[in-house]
Amino acid sequence: MHPHVDWKEAPKSARWWAIDANGYAHWFLIPHVASFTDFWFAEEVPAPTFGYKGVWQKSLVERPPT
Numbered sequence: 001m002h003p004h005v006d007w008k009e010a011p012k013s014a015r016w017w018a019i020d021a022n023g024y025a026h027w028f029l030i031p032h033v034a035s036f037t038d039f040w041f042a043e044e045v046p047a048p049t050f051g052y053k054g055v056w057q058k059s060l061v062e063r064p065p066t
Helices: none
Strands: 014-019 025-029 044-047
Touching: 014 044
Parallel strands: none
Antiparallel strands: 014 025, 025 044
């Protein structure tokens, strides 16, 4: 977990923040369920890294409740 994620910079529909294997940060938006299917997907939007230095597999941060 990365405690320095600034949720004020996130899109309103951002649910998670994480770093990918290439070192790029993303906001992951609220998932959408595709009509007439049994799967969902979450759009990703580029985000600041906020100085994250840890391993990318442990970077996922969920938006705190408001």
